[in-house]
Amino acid sequence: MRGSISVNHKDITRSVPEKRGISIVYQDQMLFPHLTVKDNIAFGLRAAKCAKQEIGRRITEISELLRIDHLLQRRPTTLSGGEKQKVALARALVTEPAVLLLDEPLSALDPHTRETMQQELAEIHRQLDVTIIHVTHDFEEAVALGDRVAVLNQGEIAQVGTPQDVLRHPASAFVADFALSRNVFTANAEHVSEGYASADIGGLTLMVATDIRGPVHLTVRPEDILLSLEPLHSSARNAFQGTVSEILERGSVLYVTVTVPPDFVCLITSHAREELGLQEGVRVWLHFKATAIHAF
Secondary structure (H helix, E strand, O other): OOOOOEEOOEEOOOOOHHHOOEEEEOOOOOOOOOOOHHHHHHHHHHHOOOOHHHHHHHHHHHHHHOOOHHHOOOOHHHOOHHHHHHHHHHHHHOOOOOEEEEEOOOOOOOHHHHHHHHHHHHHHHHHHOOEEEEEOOOHHHHHHHOOOEEEEEOOEEEEEEOHHHHHHOOOOHHHHHHOOOOEEEEEEEEEEEOOEEEEEEOOEEEEEEOOOOEEEEEEEOHHHOEEEOOOOOOOOOEEEEEEEEEEEEEOOEEEEEEEOOOEEEEEEEHHHHHHHOOOOOOEEEEEEOHHHEEEO
């Protein structure tokens, strides 16, 4: 497999690393334990033989931006996970790269620190306007931070688009699974009217807003399915009764599996569960619009 790498319309494929204008932050930070935070941040600048006054100015600016100026005389072994990640970011950004590579920088952090760092990264991007390529296995993280998302499958790009494009219109079953669609079915779409088709999924017929005819994949996002104890009078063209077969708690939200059959996974709040009195074995109604189904 061959290719080339260009940054700002300049081919850097054969450039030595220090001339590429690219910085990287690793998953495990890779800080030098024998150096202070200040010296860790200054490492790239000294390697580039920057003037001492310029090094001091840049360290002051980046440490204040990341709010780690009070840590400059500390050593990495005395820092928390979030503090270490900020120092690694400072070291990468202080050289003023054209591109910043982030290799799963938040995966080792606890949930609260991870959320805080997401906000920090978004703010850094706004203030510095640096191009960031962020590698992650967490699609929710990609949606929170990305302007564009590329989903890779076995070394090839499966889909590129805005986070909402990938979230709402996955191009393949692999992308749908990665984007946490959770409800992915195969079916045969048959003509009903212009712009609409019926599709059988294991004996259950869905009404789908699509012009596709023949074999299709269908996805329905969990948050697009409404649960009720009684059938509702609404514009939703798909309404089915089923039995709650599993409830998975995820903090303030829950994933509820309803077996019609087949199984549908629905997303509700803890408050909604209390109001509906949901537990395994309860009979409920599912409602979702024909336009809530994505066909590909």
